[in-house]
Amino acid sequence: MPKLIKNGEITQDIWTVLSEASGPEILRAVPGKNFIVPLEFWKLYREELEEYDGDISIWLDSDENVNDIDSDLSQFPLIALNFPVFSDGRSYTNARELREIMGFDGEVRAIGDVLRDQLFYMARCGFDAFQIRYDQDSEACLAAFTDFEIGYQSSIVEPVPLFRRR
Amino acid sequence: MYQYDKYDHQMLADRVAQFRDQTARYLDGQLSDAEFLPLRLQNGLYIQRLAPMLRIAVPYGLLSSTQLRKLAFIARHYDKGYGHLTTRQNVQFNWPALEDVPDLLAHLAEVEMHAIQTSGNCIRNTTTDQFAGVAEDELEDSRAYCEIIRQWSTFHPEFAFLPRKFKIAVCGTKDDQAATQVHDIGVYLVKGHNDEVGFRILAGGGLGRTPVIGQEVFDYVEKKHLLTALEAILRVYNRHGRRDNKYKARIKILVRETGIEEFRTQVHAEWERIKDGPQTLTDEEIERCKSYFVDPAYVEAEDSPEELSQALKSNVLFNGWFQQNVRPHKKPGYAIVTACLKETGIAPGDVTDNQLDYIADLADEFSFGEVRVTHHQNIVFADVEQSKLFSFWHKLKERSLASMNLGLLTDMICCPGGDFCALANAKSIPIAESIQREFEDIEELKALGELRINISGCMNACGHHHVGNIGILGVDKKGEEFYQVSLGGSSKNEASLGKIIGPSFAQEEIPAVVRKIVNVYEAQKTTDESFLETYKRVGIDPFKEKVYAKAD
Ligand code: SF4
Secondary structure, three states: OOEEEEOOEEEOOOOEEOOOOOOOHHHHOOOOOOEEEEHHHHHHOHHHHHOOOOOEEEEEOOOOOHHHHHHHHHHOOEEEEEEOOOOOOHHHHHHHHHHHHOOOOOEEEEEEOOOHHHHHHHHHOOOOEEEEOOOOOHHHHHHHHHOOOOOOOOOOOOOOOHHHOO | OOOOOHHHHHHHHHHHHHHHHHHHHHHOOOOOHHHHHHHHHOOOEEEOOOOEEEEEEOHHHEEEHHHHHHHHHHHHHHOOOEEEEOOOOOEEEOOOOHHHHHHHHHHHHHOOOEOOOOOOOOEOOOEEOOOOOOOOOEOOOOHHHHHHHHHHHOOOHHHOOOOOOEOEEEEOEOOOOOOHHHOOEEEEEEEOOOOOEEEEEEEOOEOOOOOEOOEEEEEEEOHHHHHHHHHHHHHHHHHHOOOOOHHHOOHHHHHHHHOHHHHHHHHHHHHHHHOOOOOOOOHHHHHHHHHHHOOOOOOOOOOOOHHHHHHHHHOHHHHHHHHHHEEEOOOOOEEEEEEEOOOOOOOOOEEEHHHHHHHHHHHHHHOOOEEEEOOOOOEEEEEEEHHHHHHHHHHHHHOOOOEOOOOOOOOOEEOOHHHOOOOOOOOOHHHHHHHHHHOOOHHHHHHHOOOOEEEEOOOOOOOOHHHOOEEEEEEEEOOEEEEEEEEOOEOOOOOEOOEEOOOOEEHHHHHHHHHHHHHHHHHHOOOOOOHHHHHHHHOOHHHHHHHOOOOO
8 A cells, every 4th residue: 555645644545546447347346435547547438437436536647738637627636646757847847737727726646656855846836645655764755845944936835935025 | 246145045054954864865775876866966966987076056157255265175175176167157076975975065055055956957057148247238237137047946846857957048248158049048138119128038049969049939028027937938848848868858859849939839828827926026026136236346447547558568468368368347447357267288177276266365356256157167357457457467377377368269168078077979178188289379379369169078068069160079980089070150149050061080180170270261261350250251161171181
């Protein structure tokens, strides 16, 4: 079970990320769960998924664009954004756009290659849940959010940039 | 210059602590090589062929005497007694041990310096004209805007893992000294219709494997929109820049593959959404940053004082140096002096610990305690009183800082090349030296006038060979070091990229090749024509014929 950081602590995860799936029938085999499914999968089987008796959310890969789901956004309690490898920075942009421009106020979760040394930046871009990679030390990860006391730019955590507060 | 306040200090202290922890975890085996790599690069640390290399940021090239002395200290204690000025106005040290780097960064933090984002796939140190604030032809001092960009780009959470490195240059003068058009983003201070100063912004310029001149993305933005405009460009790049091939990952490739029209449309669409948001600059912030770059306490003086005219008449060497290394200053009675570090036999950009200390002393005595590093790897003393130039020159001469080849053929740009750099195809420093030895006569050099030779040891073009009037590039030919020569590049306002003259040459052929090229120029030039002008008029063919002519 991957570890999840939320609200400054390690929490019990009620969601299961479905990394890939061939068809909706596999969900029927496990009723009453909460699944985070790939965006493409959700688009293909939208109707079937609506009939599922657990909650459904989606995850986007780094080459997918949150602007494409604008009209459906309100129905999701959370959006997960994938880091196929930690050095792929596209999900930072997706997170910021979700928060800043599209006004999404549900959970924005980082999944994939989520490592201690990137958590601080992720939080500043609007992520508020972090499914850390299996080998990461959870205590060290919790400390990462205070690596820096302040930042120069406008961020989701502190929308007013430093120059307006000096 | 900019003074840190408690926030800036706090951020540096946090950074040093963070890197100390990361280094410890790496040495302890908790971080893999691949995971540590971007972390150390974003602190300027390379692990190289011979030793690690640490690149220290010199924001827009400006250094105080206190900072120079700290660099001298670092050269002495952590390096083998010298540092290296880079073509991006930074300073590099070649031998620090990984375990020492956190301490070294703590030393730097004491004098408001760091190595943040001097490498890695992030926004790098912003550069500008080395004559900012003192040039005669300046619209406005660019340094305040460089500082605004520095703060915005430092630890920018969204842009720490871009497809590739990203360089921004700002230019406020008519005579562009900052090679602005060959940067990922080039920002020009311009006047709008209403006579208000704002920015014209280019994107997609760059050197490297595929050299390109940047194209206009914003013809004019008001000052307050500077950061949102930059952010819009970066966001489009972060999202769409190629990540499948490191050689196609720079923004210039994205702009080319998308087409400038479409790229501009995307950037403007993004900008519409964030413009007027919280990153919109306030007048107070612009004023605050400007307040750090006000004129020093100049004395009232006349141009061309008696002492100077006398010395120019009586000392030929001083006169020669003055013609070459001294530029007019906006303030009467003052001059801008460039100390050229290109003595023959010394690798371009290399400077010893003692020279650094000495430069600091000279800065205190003659130039309000500040100097600037230029992208030609020289040092500028921006505010020297004309009446003191002669004694200043004497002091420079004492420590081999008075070469008078500034802007001339032997004032070359040269990357560290095969002697230091793991990526090199060929050495570059010995090439520079062999050319300097071929052209030792200063009178001849002066007669040739401005002629820029730039040398890179590989396609990565750290030596800016594409924009050298004569460019020299190290290539690998079946395991042997060869050199490709190009002509006609320039990084000035009329920026142009050099054209390859033909098949490459062996190392020992290069001085003779340069000699032949120079001979063609001398034979073809009309009075007062520079090398570049002659080249533009006659084209590459006459040069080609001569260089490849069979010996008769
Ligand atoms: S141009 Fe190539 S050889 Fe020279 S410093 Fe850059 S990477 Fe190294």
